[in-house]
Amino acid sequence: MDITPLDADEIGMPVAVITGGWSRERDRALLSGKTVADALTDMGVKAHVIDLVDSGWGLVNGLGDAAKAFLAIAGRGAEDGRLQGLLETLSVPYTGSGVLASAIGMNKLHAKTLASAAGVCVPRGIRIDPTAAADDEAVRVSHLLGGLPVMIKPVSEGGSIGVQVATTVERLSLALEQLDVADGEMMAEVFHQGRSVSVGVLEDARGAVHVLPVLEARTPNGVYSYAAKRGTAACDYHWPARVSPITLADLEHQAVTAHRSLGCHSYSRHDFVVGDDGSAWWLEVNTLPGLSKGGNLARMATVGGISYELLLTHILRGADIDRRTRP
Numbered sequence: 001m002d003i004t005p006l007d008a009d010e011i012g013m014p015v016a017v018i019t020g021g022w023s024r025e026r027d028r029a030l031l032s033g034k035t036v037a038d039a040l041t042d043m044g045v046k047a048h049v050i051d052l053v054d055s056g057w058g059l060v061n062g063l064g065d066a067a068k069a070f071l072a073i074a075g076r077g078a079e080d081g082r083l084q085g086l087l088e089t090l091s092v093p094y095t096g097s098g099v100l101a102s103a104i105g106m107n108k109l110h111a112k113t114l115a116s117a118a119g120v121c122v123p124r125g126i127r128i129d130p131t132a133a134a135d136d137e138a139v140r141v142s143h144l145l146g147g148l149p150v151m152i153k154p155v156s157e158g159g160s161i162g163v164q165v166a167t168t169v170e171r172l173s174l175a176l177e178q179l180d181v182a183d184g185e186m187m188a189e190v191f192h193q194g195r196s197v198s199v200g201v202l203e204d205a206r207g208a209v210h211v212l213p214v215l216e217a218r219t220p221n222g223v224y225s226y227a228a229k230r231g232t233a234a235c236d237y238h239w240p241a242r243v244s245p246i247t248l249a250d251l252e253h254q255a256v257t258a259h260r261s262l263g264c265h266s267y268s269r270h271d272f273v274v275g276d277d278g279s280a281w282w283l284e285v286n287t288l289p290g291l292s293k294g295g296n297l298a299r300m301a302t303v304g305g306i307s308y309e310l311l312l313t314h315i316l317r318g319a320d321i322d323r324r325t326r327p
């Protein structure tokens with residue numbers, strides 16, 4: 001993909017880097033925000049950081065003369081369309097996907113419904129009924145999903161917060177009994193044993209897409225957990241992922257289909273699990289994936305010959321999308 005360095009008009013441009021927020025991914029968002037702001041400053045952009053803590057007024061007042069908002073933030077209240085809607089109403093161009101794709105992408109059940117209608121291969125999943133007795137719900141879930149094990153996870157979280165595998169009805173029932181209300185709505189999904197892989201998609205201003213080298217994160221039990229993502233549990237990374245050419249082509253095709261069917265713009269990162277037979281199951285889209293320099297998207301780009309600075313340049317230019325015609 002051909003990304004040209006910032007030109008004379010872009011250098012010196014005032015840009016607000018929006019980071020932090022109040023979601024459970026706040027600490028990782030702050031890390032992305034800091035590395036993005038530092039890199040943009042080194043590139044000659046007039047970057048200033050806004051921490052979207054718990055009130056939109058801090059954002060509105062902090063935008064100042066910003067010509068664009070660079071979103072280095074994740075999770076609820078920021079990656080789910082709310083921040084995008086506010087910026088749109090204020091007529092401030094912002095990076096990444098619009099309101100609709102952000103809102104759908106943050107809800108794993110809705111995202112899977114749309115992606116699967118476009119031909120993407122998704123694990124069967126259902127919403128957990130929080131009003132049902134845990135024992136009854138465990139039986140219903142395992143029956144509807146065709147047996148165990150099942151993956152239980154929040155519908156609208158990220159960073160592997162709250163994901164757990166249940167291998168018996170008793171464990172499933174216990175897990176349902178102990179659900180954390182802070183995780184919000186929960187879902188259960190068929191557990192596919194395999195390796196976790198992630199696929200980055202970049203889309204240029206004309207709508208042409210480019211898929212970055214696929215990343216594999218290998219953990220002992222196959223789950224790319226909260227601890228593994230934070231480097232406190234064992235995890236081996238492989239770039240590019242060790243998959244066959246047929247599986248690689250399938251992963252690329254599914255990621256692009258998901259990006260387009262959900263209406264994502266500019267960039268997105270898609271998580272899959274690949275079974276031992278090579279079948280690829282799409283789990284979710286990250287419309288605002290982490291952007292720290294050592295993070296997954298940046299590393300995928302670097303392996304694909306795109307420096308961190310050029311990746312940020314591409315993302316920054318994505319704010320030029322005309323949102324009046326693209327939701």
Ligand SMILES: Nc1ncnc2c1ncn2[C@@H]1O[C@H](COP(=O)(O)OP(=O)(O)O)[C@@H](O)[C@H]1O
Nearest residue numbers: 151157158159160190191192196223224271283
């Ligand atoms: N249905 C599933 N089968 C097997 N592994 C899964 C499944 N769902 C999630 N996982 C594992 O849990 C990780 C986190 O799940 P994911 O759906 O990507 O949520 P998050 O938004 O928290 O990243 C995945 O990368 C994968 O390792």
Ligand SMILES: [Mg+2]
Nearest residue numbers: 159160271284
């Ligand atoms: Mg994920």
